[in-house]
Amino acid sequence: MSNVIQFDWRQHWKERVEPHLGLPLVRSSVEVGMKLYDPAWTWEDGPHAIGRGRCSGQRVVRGKLSWYQPWGRCHWIAFFSCAVGVLNYPDLDWHFINGDCHTVPVGSRGGEHAVVMDILNFRRMTAEESIAHARRMLPGPADGVGQAWAESYASYVEWFVPKLRQLAREVSQQP
DSSP states (O other), X not given: OOOOEEOOXXXXXXXXXXXXXXXXXXXXXXXXXXXXXXXXXXXXXXXXXXXXXXXXXXXXXXXXXXXXXXXXXXXXXXXXXXXXHHHHOTTSEEEEEEOSSOEEEEEEETTEEEEEOOTXXXXXXXXXXXXXXXXOOOSSOOOSHHHHHHHHHHHHHHHHHHHHHHHHHHHHTOO
């Protein structure tokens, strides 16, 4: 039995996600990803709008989990997922695992994976399956896109994660 947790977005939405949605760093994390995909994206569109929502058969409700699930756009929503992960697990070391098919933020402790924040596949994949899916590389020559993503994720970890970690600690110390 694995000790790696697959964060259950549906179960934790009300208590561990919703309270953070209005925070500027969380909103910026959403915007980073959405605007990388479509520079014309706006909050009125919602993150779900860049995804393949019609394929999921899911009813989208503004401000709820479905609003933040752009199906087929894991690389772009991963920044938001990481922000929520850091706010809930500030003592973990955060990084992204990404490949050609998927991206997930992962919090680790002592070099061992502890939490996977897969907002799109948490109901159908274990933490280990999400990681394996994210490590998958398609056959053929590399196109350089993977390197650009790796740099984007590294920049996010360098600039956003420390600020989110500090915010989490400040919130936890409030009476």
